[in-house]
Amino acid sequence: xxxxxxxxxxxxxxxxxxxxxxxxxxxxxxxxxxxxxxxxxxxxxxxxxxxxxxxxxxxxxxxxxxxxxxxxxxxxxxxxxxxxxxxxxxxxxxxxxxxxxxxxxxxxxxxxxxxxxxxxxxxxxxxxxxxxxxxxxxxxxxxxxxxxxxxxxxxxxxxxxxxxxxxxxxxxxxxxxxxxxxxxxxxxxxxxxxxxxxxxxxxxxxxxxxxxxxxxxxxxxxxxxxxxxxxxxxxxxxxxxxxxxxxxxxxxxxxxxxxxxxxxxxxxxxxxxxxxxxxxxxxxxxxxxxxxxxxxxxxxxxxxxxxxxxxxxxxxxxxxxxxxxxxxxxxxxxxxxxxxxxxxxxxxxxxxxxxxxxxxxxxxxxxxxxxxxxxxxxxxxxxxxxxxxxxxxxxxxxxxxxxxxxxxxxxxxxxxxxxxxxxxxxxxxxxxxxxxxxxxxxxxxxxxxxxxxxxxxxxxxxxxxxxxxxxxxxxxxxxxxxxxxxxxxxxxxxxxxxxxxxxxxxxxxxxxxxxxxxxxxxxxxxxxxxxxxxxxxxxxxxxxxxxxxxxxxxxxxxxxxxxxx
Numbered sequence: 001x002x003x004x005x006x007x008x009x010x011x012x013x014x015x016x017x018x019x020x021x022x023x024x025x026x027x028x029x030x031x032x033x034x035x036x037x038x039x040x041x042x043x044x045x046x047x048x049x050x051x052x053x054x055x056x057x058x059x060x061x062x063x064x065x066x067x068x069x070x071x072x073x074x075x076x077x078x079x080x081x082x083x084x085x086x087x088x089x090x091x092x093x094x095x096x097x098x099x100x101x102x103x104x105x106x107x108x109x110x111x112x113x114x115x116x117x118x119x120x121x122x123x124x125x126x127x128x129x130x131x132x133x134x135x136x137x138x139x140x141x142x143x144x145x146x147x148x149x150x151x152x153x154x155x156x157x158x159x160x161x162x163x164x165x166x167x168x169x170x171x172x173x174x175x176x177x178x179x180x181x182x183x184x185x186x187x188x189x190x191x192x193x194x195x196x197x198x199x200x201x202x203x204x205x206x207x208x209x210x211x212x213x214x215x216x217x218x219x220x221x222x223x224x225x226x227x228x229x230x231x232x233x234x235x236x237x238x239x240x241x242x243x244x245x246x247x248x249x250x251x252x253x254x255x256x257x258x259x260x261x262x263x264x265x266x267x268x269x270x271x272x273x274x275x276x277x278x279x280x281x282x283x284x285x286x287x288x289x290x291x292x293x294x295x296x297x298x299x300x301x302x303x304x305x306x307x308x309x310x311x312x313x314x315x316x317x318x319x320x321x322x323x324x325x326x327x328x329x330x331x332x333x334x335x336x337x338x339x340x341x342x343x344x345x346x347x348x349x350x351x352x353x354x355x356x357x358x359x360x361x362x363x364x365x366x367x368x369x370x371x372x373x374x375x376x377x378x379x380x381x382x383x384x385x386x387x388x389x390x391x392x393x394x395x396x397x398x399x400x401x402x403x404x405x406x407x408x409x410x411x412x413x414x415x416x417x418x419x420x421x422x423x424x425x426x427x428x429x430x431x432x433x434x435x436x437x438x439x440x441x442x443x444x445x446x447x448x449x450x451x452x453x454x455x456x457x458x459x460x461x462x463x464x465x466x467x468x469x470x471x472x473x474x475x476x477x478x479x480x481x482x483x484x485x486x487x488x489x490x491x492x493x494x495x496x497x498x499x500x501x502x503x504x505x506x507x508x509x510x511x512x513x514x515x516x517x518x519x520x521x522x523x524x525x526x527x528x529x530x531x532x533x534x535x536x537x538x539x540x541x542x543x544x545x546x547x548x549x550x551x552x553x554x555x556x557x558x559x560x561x562x563x564x565x
Contacts, residue, residue, distance in 0.1 A: 004037035004054030004097060007148075011056045011099060014146045022119035023137040023146075025061045026068050027100040040095050050095030052209060055202075057091055058147040060138045061101035062108050063193065064088065064182035072184045073106040073116040076306040077298075085182025086217070087151065087193045087210040094209045099147060102137025106310040107298050108153050108186040109317065110134050111161045111357075111377040112366050117308040120363055124166055129362050129402065132162030132377070134186075135194070139166050142196045149206045150196040155186045156285055157357070157381025159194025160393035164356035164405030169426070170393040171195045171203045171419070173434075174412045175385060176221035178207065179214035187285075187293035189219065190385040200394070200423055201431030208434055224413055226508035227435045228461025231350035231417040233454070237263055237408075238273035238349045247358050247379060251399035256355050259396040259406045259425055263353065266424045273345060273352070281338035282382035286316065286375075289327035290335070290386070295320035312370045335386055342387040343411070350417040354380045356393045356405040380407065390415040392422040416463070433463055438504040440465065441513075442526045442536030444476065445486040445556040448501050452483045456516075460509035469497040469554075470536075471527040477547040478559065479520065479539060486556045487520070487539030487547065497529060499555030500536070510535065 002010065012030045040053050059065055062072040064081040065088055071078040084092065092098065105115040113136030114120035121136035123129040124143035131140050135152025139162030142150045152159040154172045163170025171194060178193040185191055193210065197203030213220045239260050245253060264270050284290050294317045302314050303321070346352070357377045366373045384391050389409050396406040406425065408418040416434050423430035441462070446453040449464065470488075473495040477487045488498060505513065514523055520543035526536025553559040 002054070004040045004095075005034060007054045007056055008033045008037045008097060011146050014144060018144045018146065020122070020140060020144065022103055022121050023140050025071055025073065025101045025103050025118050025137070028068070028098070033097050033099065036097055040097065043095070051205060052091060053095035055096045055148045055206070056099055056146070057096045057206075058099050058102050058138050058141040058150040059088060060104050060135050060150070060152050062104060062153060062184040063151055065098055065101060068101055070101070070184065072108070072298075073104050073118060074306060075117065075308050077301060081182065083182065086179040086214045088182070090210050091206060096149070096206070099141070102135075102141055102150065104136055105134035105158075106313045107184070107317070108134040108155060108158060109294065109313045111157055111374050111381070112370070113162065114363060114366050114370075115310040115313050117310070122363070126402070129360055130165070130366055132165040132357070134158040135162055135196070139163060139168065139170075139196050142166070142168050142198060148197065148202060152194045152196060153183060153186065154192045154194045155190050155385060157378050157384070159192070159196070160381050160391060160407055161357045161377050163196055163393040165360055165403055167395040167403040167405070169197050169200055169203050171207055172384065172391040172393070173207060173211065173415055174221070174390045175388055176217075176219050177223070177415075178210045179212075179217040179220040181214050181216035185297040187290070188297060189293065192385060200419060200426060200428045204419060204431045204434050208432070208436070211434070211436070223435050223437050224508075225437065225506060227413050227437055227506050229416055229433055229435055229438055229463035229504055229506060230458070230461055231420055233458040234267050234269050235350045235417070235421060236269045236271070236348060237421060238345070238352045239270055240275045240354065241272045244275040244279070245355060247376075248355060249359070249400055252355060252358070252404055255397045255399040255404040256406060260353060262425055263421065268421065268424065270353075273349075275352070275354070277338060277341045277345065278383045278387065279379065281335065281342070281386055282378065284331055284335055284338075285382045285386060288331040288334075289323045290331050291316065291320045292323050292328050339387050342389065346411050350414065351408040351410040351421050354407050354409055356380060356407045360400075360402040384409060388412045390418055392418040394422045394426050396425060433504065437506055438463070439507055439510045440534040441503050441505050441510065442470070442500045442528070442534050443503060444488055444498060444500045444537050446483050447537070448557065456513065457503055457505065460505060460512060462503045462505040462509060465502040465504050467499070467501055469499050469529045471529055471531070472497045473527060474498050475549055475551045476556070477539075477544040478550050479543055479547055485521070486550065486559070487543050488526070488537060489539070489541065489544055496551040497554070498551065499557070502528070502534060
């Protein structure tokens, strides 16, 4: 790993080589970052734990960075905040270094990356084509290797479409997990801070740091106590029927089918579902009264006729000025019905696999039809935040000569299932789990992987952590139960180390597990070989009277194998 100072030098070298000034609205002087990099190195030397030490970050310019102007790509709107957005502050506290503020579709309204007085942001690899938006500069900064991580925002797909068009990762968490304090709103109930990165582990590490409630954001949320920490085993993924992907070109359909085949080859169960209700819900965002949220955010400002206002953006937002309240109420009721439909559609699935976007237009094509091309790009993204879903956009090869991407869409708070399934497609190490809540649980017998009761863990969303052993303070016995189970007992002498698996399970999941635990099994503290204590299976002392002591085998599976010899 390069030092923070070396990483800063590399970032500015890449900026100079790239020659893409339109990526940035405000770029900080290299000297300022070198001072901060040295401070990070001093903190590391002092023994601080900095999970993002030296990570170079680009920030979309509708997200506040203390001391830097926030423009939302409209010079007349600019202000200079004294405090950074909560998400940015958390990154900096974890050792990240902020390069500057990136260009965007004005007021985060668009999926094209061309609606900015600071210039259209060209695609990193084909300057005749769009970058995608609205988080255009952030995606290009990552794609060009300038930034390790870039922050975007996503209301209708702005954290996913640019990722697809550049072959990078875009993670859009469940609404509210990352606070939007210090973010210029686009449509406040549906706005989400997102992460771009070149791999899942890097993106997830940044996301983990930013996540957590904030009193400054009334829409912020925490993980529920029953959060799922992994997909089912086997995982189940829904894919659209043929009608649901009819808008794709032959090349895009081939690339999409190949992604589904990759999941199947990994043992994932894939089944076709009708996604038409989701695509119908997407139309509420701009074609219905919900666009009033955009007017509530910046409509009064745009009504003043600022000179640098983008005409397409102004047209979309100002058209909502005359919408009656009853139309908004009616569409909110419709949206609630669509959310119920989405919950039912996702029931039994860990995620849906969808194309991230459709096509990759040129700058000229967008200029000729700015609204039509934008709408097409949002076909598979516009509904996600409306329906309170999570999404992970990942590369899936190429189609028609350009990058193609797919998205794993999961239910609210099932973010980890989407991340794990995305890792199957990218062949990435997903890194540490995203959700923080969880209790480590040691299992010794019928709940081990491949054993008859393991499903009781996976059904509750438990996540495998490691194979290990206990400290040498235990004896293991074969109990007369159905199905056969071992019983662990702590002893004061003649103990042995016993093989086990450690799983992480949500607090509510552990409670459900305990409530269903049959006699003579118990749950209590177990000491592992590395000295840490976890919750683990044991049994009542009376249960081992007359039971065979199988400690010499070192674990349950070795004992069961010995019975077949």
